[in-house]
Every structure is written in structure tokens, then in C-alpha cells.
Amino acid sequence: MIRVLLADDQALVRGAFAAMLGLESDIEVVAEVSSGDQVxxxxxxxxxxxxxLDVQMPGLDGLTAAADLRAALPTCRVIVCTTFGRPGYLARAMAAGAAGFVVKDAPPEQLVDAVRRVHLGMRVVDPVLAAESLANGRSPLTDREREVLARAGDGGTVADLARTLRLSEGTVRNHLSAAIGKTGARTRAEAVKVAEDNGWL
Known part of the structure; x- marks a missing residue:
């Protein structure tokens, strides 16, 4: 019997996955949680x-939860399942130790197959997303640029960001400037959107 944990903040989606997987004779859903910090x-x-694991959840996001889970319970294999099929998410999921990456609009039999294959030690990646990820390459942002840009997406002035991140205002400006340049954007709001659309944040 393959024991499965489901993490998704949308109760309807989580319930549908649990019901679908519960129909399989070799799969048992043993836990359902609604946020990344419960995983x-x-x-x-x-x-x-x-x-x-879903990507966008309250508390910890699914990618961070995946890394924490792999560290805490290395025998548990992780599949990231998301509505947002963004190449950057795929790269970050693999870096976090995920063994699979599927999009929620895939046919149900593909999800069930992914659970079985990952349990057997294989990797399962949505082929369209894999091709896009290879074409787009890795995120051009450093970890610090990504952090500053993610915080910038919440609004606030450079001074606000500097206080929150415990950096000097000049350092924040430098990171924002680098991130804007690397995303090909003209403004920080545009840089945030480009980075989000590519799954870099």
C-alpha cells in the first residue's frame, strides 16, 4: 500500500484528490493538510x-515545505502538483528534492501514475513544462535578489524593505536594480511580474 500525504489550501481540490486516490486499491491517503507549515x-x-504538495499555500509555500520534508523524512518522495505550470517552479522543485512535478489540469490517471512511479523511485515531470524549463534556462536571480524582489512585490518603500530585510537602503537599491536588469523590466513592479510569471519567486 502506498501511503500518501496531501497538502493543498483549497479544500475542494484536496478532497477531490483524496477521493480520486482513494479509489485505487494500492493507495491510501493517510494525511491531508491545508498549509505548508503543517506538512x-x-x-x-x-x-x-x-x-x-501544492506550490502556493499559506504558511510555507510548497517548494519550501518540500525541502523541509526531504530533510526531516528522506524516505518520503515528493510530488509538486500545481495550477501554475511555470518553468521556474520546476527548477526550484527539483532543487528542493522533489521527485515529481505535475500540473493540476493533467488527466487523473496521470496523477495516479505519477504517485506509483515516484514511489518506485522514478522521476515524473510534466513534459511540456520540462521543455519550457530547458528553453528558458535557470532563474537569473541570485537568492538575495529573489528575496528582495519578492518583498518588493508586497509594496513599501526602499526604506521599508531595508528595515524588513535588515539591509542598508543602498544594498536594497543595488539588488532591485540588478533584478530589474536581469528580468529585462523597466520598473520593479514589472520585474516582480516577470519573475512571478516565470516562477522565479
Whole structure:
């Protein structure tokens, strides 16, 4: 029996996945959580073989939760399942140790197949997204540029960002300027949008 943990902030989606997987004779859903910061605790309680994680959740996002889960429970294989099929998400999911990456609009049988294949030790990646990821390459942003740009997306002045990130205003300006240049944007708002659209944030 393949023991599965589901993490998705949308109860309807989570329930649909649980019902679909529950129809399979060799799969058992052992835990369902609605936020990324509940993943590790639920996994420690239930010891799943496979965790199916959404990307955008409250608390920790699914990519951070994937890395934390791999560190806490290395035997649990992770599949990232998202509505947002962005190449940058794929690269970040693989860097976080995910064994699979599927989009939510894939046919149900593909999701079930992904759970089985990942449990057997294989990698499963949406082929269209894999091709896009190869074509677009890796994120051009450094970790610090990504952090500054992500915070900039919440609004606020350079001084606000500097206080929040505990950096000097000059350093924040430098990181924002570099991020704007690397995304080919004209403004920081445009840079945030480009980075979000590519899954770099």
C-alpha cells in the first residue's frame, strides 16, 4: 500500500484528490493538510511514502515545505502538483528534492501514475513544462535578489524593505536594480511580474 500525504489550501481540490486516490486499491491517503507549515508534522505522525504538495499555500509555500520534508523524512518522495505550470517552479522543485512535478489540469490517471512511479523511485515531470524549463534556462536571480524582489512585490518603500530585510537602503537599491536588469523590466513592479510569471519567486 502506498501511503500518501496531501497538502493543498483549497479544500475542494484536496478532497477531490483524496477521493480520486482513494479509489485505487494500492493507495491510501493517510494525511491531508491545508498549509505548508503543517506538512512536516503531519508526515512525522503518519509516515507517508509520497507527499503531494501544492506550490502556493499559506504558511510555507510548497517548494519550501518540500525541502523541509526531504530533510526531516528522506524516505518520503515528493510530488509538486500545481495550477501554475511555470518553468521556474520546476527548477526550484527539483532543487528542493522533489521527485515529481505535475500540473493540476493533467488527466487523473496521470496523477495516479505519477504517485506509483515516484514511489518506485522514478522521476515524473510534466513534459511540456520540462521543455519550457530547458528553453528558458535557470532563474537569473541570485537568492538575495529573489528575496528582495519578492518583498518588493508586497509594496513599501526602499526604506521599508531595508528595515524588513535588515539591509542598508543602498544594498536594497543595488539588488532591485540588478533584478530589474536581469528580468529585462523597466520598473520593479514589472520585474516582480516577470519573475512571478516565470516562477522565479
Amino acid at each position: 512536516v508534522a503531519a508526515a512525522r505522525r503518519t509516515n507517508p511514502d509520497v507527499a503531494l
